[in-house]
Amino acid sequence: MAITKRLKRINELAAKAKKSELTADEKQEQQQLRKEYIASFRENLRQQIETTQLFDKKGKEITPDKVQRIQREKGWRKD
Structure with missing residues (x-):
C-alpha cells in the first residue's frame, strides 16, 4: 500500500475511534498500518541521511565517518 493511502486509512481509523469504538x-488493521508506516518512514529517513553530505561554512566536508563509510559501501562516494 502506498504511503499516502496508508496514512489516509490510519487517519480514517483514528477519526472513527474518536467517534465510536x-x-x-x-x-x-490500525496497529498493522501504523507499524508499516513507521517502518517505511524510518527507511526513507535512513536513506536520506545516508545520501547527505555536510559541509561547514568554509566548504570543508564534515560528514560523519560512519555515513561516509556507508556511502562508499553503496557506491555513492568515489573518494
Whole structure:
C-alpha cells in the first residue's frame, strides 16, 4: 500500500475511534498500518541521511565517518 493511502486509512481509523469504538479487526488493521508506516518512514529517513553530505561554512566536508563509510559501501562516494 502506498504511503499516502496508508496514512489516509490510519487517519480514517483514528477519526472513527474518536467517534465510536473500533472493532477488533479495525484495531488490528490500525496497529498493522501504523507499524508499516513507521517502518517505511524510518527507511526513507535512513536513506536520506545516508545520501547527505555536510559541509561547514568554509566548504570543508564534515560528514560523519560512519555515513561516509556507508556511502562508499553503496557506491555513492568515489573518494
